[in-house]
Amino acid sequence: MHIVVAGATGATGSLVVRQAAAAGHRVTALVRDPRTYAAPPGAEVRPAQVVEDEDLELPADVDVVISAIGGRSLRSTEPVCSTGTRHLVEALARRGGRGRLVVVSATPVLTTGIGEPFWHRRVVRPLVRRIGRALYDDIAAMEALLRASGPDCAWTIVRPGYLVDAGPTDYRLVPEANAPTSASRTDLADALLALATDESAIGRSYGLRRGRPVPSAA
Template identity: 40%
Template sequence: MKITVFGATGGVGREVVRQALDAGHEVTAVVRDPARLPVPAHERLRVATVSDVTDQEAVLSVISGQDAVVSALGAASNKQAKATPVAGPALTAITSAMDRAGVRRLSAVSAAPVGPLADGEGMFTRAVVYPLLRRLLRDLYADLAVMEAAMSASGTLWTVIRPPMLQNKPGTGTYRRALDANVRGGRTIPRADVADALLTTLTDPATAGHAVGVAS
């Protein structure tokens, strides 16, 4: 499969690139600064520099002829809480470019608080954790909500992955998933497992047009 990865230099994005190469895919890693991509040169890896991922023409040039697109753009840390929105404008451009190029399959990382609380979730999470996160990081989650809306309105076969707090730990491959819901009691997940979810859903038609909650 030929896959374009946006946000390739981030914690999740670099894991997507590594895992996709390990799985035998051809990868186009979209970056602003190639020096920030800590992935060794590979015969199936193309590094494409795009300074503005909201520029539809620039985006079109890196997705034409591909089979699928993965977006790891999003909230990397709390320091970005007041940053200019990225994911929403970027996915608006990316999905429009995909429609023009005839590229259908798309997966993108969002965040658990953008989705609904899991059925049976504990009172502390319901009354304290989620309300606090949604208040403190409201700009980030608003950006991700715009991103999800742009994907839903597009002609793509999209899947949104909604993880809780991300960890820099080895992937387990045994994380839990919930279709159109968050995982009950889900608190954390390794970035490597989120990358796995982004890639495996590309070939899982049951997840097309759905959000998937993931957690350890």
């Protein structure tokens, strides 16, 4: 499978690239400046301005795009997610056929409160949304864009909680609900790759529930 990774230089995107290459997939990393990016063995590098380029081009034989683009902090105001995702959707549509796209969203975007304890739904999530209003409005706009994309885009959304740099756990994906726990970036990368090959995940969203640490191999 040919997997294209947007946001490949970020903390999550770089893990997706490494894990996908290690699993034997053909991987293309979209990066702003290839000179500053050390690709892992088995990964190709393609210069691309995903957020800025309205005429973004993707490899002709791409099977799935995994997007880990996002704002740099809760105070981010630039519409990175919605703009970059629109360019990816349009680039997939220009290729013809139905483009597969798996994206990283965030727990505070799901406003129904499904999967959250009462205190988290009434106190924590509203507070986080207020602090990062522009950031989460941008991510919510990204989700709305995907849901309105029609038959050209076969999308899947993953909403992790607060991301931490940690090893793998026996995580669980929670369909159409939130998982109000922190999430390991390693687990998130693994989940994105698993969903990219799962046809039943098309048109669905998932929370990511952190589990028990997986013992390292001796």
